[in-house]
Amino acid sequence: MNGISLRLYVTGHTPSAERAVAALADLRGHFGGRLSVQIIDVLEDPVSALNDDVYATPTVFRITPEPVRRLFGDLSRKETLIAGLGLDTEPDQAR
């Protein structure tokens, strides 16, 4: 799989946000430099949350590779993120 770009929406430093951030850090260890993560606080940038149709925080989006995927709920485990965001597909399928 080529570059992976994720976007995480949070509201400050809630326990659920902290768990998601920790899991994404874990994911960085898994994918190395191929993974980039953007973290957006909805209180600071509600317009982006509206544009992405975020219904609650924390929510993570896979921006690339397309298609865009959204995952809300238990974001505390690396395995959940990989499966939920479809990051476990074969390289040819992900391009």
Next chain:
Amino acid sequence: MKRILIIDDDASVRETFLAALADRNYALETADSGAAGLESARCRRPDLVFLDLKMPEMSGVEALARLHAISPDVPVYIFTGFYRSFLEPLKDLQKRGITFDLARKPLTLAEIRAIADGVLKHSIDTAPPYRPTRGSR
């Protein structure tokens, strides 16, 4: 059983939450004002609170500040429109160390279920396990 407290002055919103979570194994309580919600939270600690931001008399901001004083570790979802004018008062709460998550209004039934299930999966069930007394069925 984990307990969810829904605080909103709009009866239709409270009904929507009850409908969404009816088939889940949660204890559901509703309150039609911030004051009523705080009274409920004082009587028994909720495991999750859904709190409307815009309410008459006591706003969601004030209710959250008071709720935090009662139960600082209870997860709270404030539901509101994602607009700067609505969200600005919440920044002051954040600066005071009061944490909360946001949900936009209106929420679908599936979104309500996803939030409740997602949050409560990580909370400790504070209710004691059910133990039938001798002679009970």
